[in-house]
Amino acid sequence: MGEVNVTYFGHSMFFVEDPRMNLIIDPYGNNIGYPLPELAAKLVLVSHDHLGHNNAAMVKDVRHVLNTVEPFPFLIGSVRIMGLSSYHDDRQGKEQGDNIIFKWKMSGLTFVHMGDYGEAGLSMEQAEYIAEADVLMLPIGEVHTITCRKAQEIIEAINPAIVIPMHYKTKCCKRDINDAKEFLTFFDKPIFNTSTVTISPGKLPENTEVWMLEPIH
Numbered sequence: 001m002g003e004v005n006v007t008y009f010g011h012s013m014f015f016v017e018d019p020r021m022n023l024i025i026d027p028y029g030n031n032i033g034y035p036l037p038e039l040a041a042k043l044v045l046v047s048h049d050h051l052g053h054n055n056a057a058m059v060k061d062v063r064h065v066l067n068t069v070e071p072f073p074f075l076i077g078s079v080r081i082m083g084l085s086s087y088h089d090d091r092q093g094k095e096q097g098d099n100i101i102f103k104w105k106m107s108g109l110t111f112v113h114m115g116d117y118g119e120a121g122l123s124m125e126q127a128e129y130i131a132e133a134d135v136l137m138l139p140i141g142e143v144h145t146i147t148c149r150k151a152q153e154i155i156e157a158i159n160p161a162i163v164i165p166m167h168y169k170t171k172c173c174k175r176d177i178n179d180a181k182e183f184l185t186f187f188d189k190p191i192f193n194t195s196t197v198t199i200s201p202g203k204l205p206e207n208t209e210v211w212m213l214e215p216i217h
Contacts, residue, residue: 002107006135007196010034010215011052011173012115012166014137015041018107021077025102025113025137026053033174035217043076047115048088048099052175069100080105084129088118088144101130108201112160113137116167118145122154134204136160139167141177148183161204164211172215180212 007015011034012026023043029051030036040060046067047053056065064076069083082103099115112133122130130136136158139145145167146154155163169179184191187210195216 003198003200004107004109004111005196005198006164006213008164008166008213008215009037009195010170011175012047012113012137012139013053014113014164014166015039016106016111018078021079021106023079023104024059026115027055027058028052029055029058031174033172034215035172037216043079043081045081045102045104045113046100047102047113053116066102067100078106082129084126086115086117086119086126088116101126103129103133109134109199111135111137114139116145121150122157127157130154130158133158133160134201135162135164135199137164137166140165140180140183141168141175142182143175143177145177148178148186151183152186155208159208162199162209162211164213170215172217184210184212 002018004018011028011032013028015024022041024041025045026047032052036058042063044056044059044062044065069085072083074081084101086099086101088099099117102113104111110132112130138151140148140151169177191212193214195214
């Protein structure tokens with residue numbers, strides 16, 4: 001057991017690391033508006049093949065890029081990664097295509113990144129799959145993903161210790177998606193004006209908290 005550092009770069013991109021492993025999920029391209037950081041990581045996860053999420057080429061020293069649900073489970077170093085198929089929209093992918101919900105374990109913590117999940121509601125398989133999440137990374141920008149109300153319903157159904165919102169409008173984001181204001185009306189929780197947080201299994205909140213991270217520039 002140990003500590004995991006999570007850094008939010010904006011849109012749906014995170015850098016997650018513990019003393020033995022690091023990964024980047026959903027690296028954005030230069031079409032989103034956020035500056036492109038210079039980063040190295042052992043593993044890159046890509047939830048779907050859209051330009052705002054699939055820029056694995058910008059990450060240096062990568063050993064593995066996972067962008068399909070096969071083969072899973074995948075073990076790299078001390079980290080066990082799972083992927084579950086889902087849809088980017090509520091019409092079985094007919095409008096926006098497929099999406100992968102990634103789940104991985106690091107230093108005794110279970111992380112779930114929903115990608116651009118857009119279905120009308122969780123299936124039983126999806127609910128069971130994400131039920132063990134300690135940290136849930138959830139899209140809240142509504143356009144082409146779930147509504148804020150659906151996001152709230154998922155949180156209440158799963159009760160993760162920590163929710164980190166993602167995929168929402170900021171002053172840097174060029175995408176036509178909504179900001180976080182409506183989502184935050186559902187929660188009276190602390191807002192963290194920081195880009196990086198340290199999470200450890202022994203210090204998780206007893207009740208669900210929404211941690212609003214500031215995209216790093």
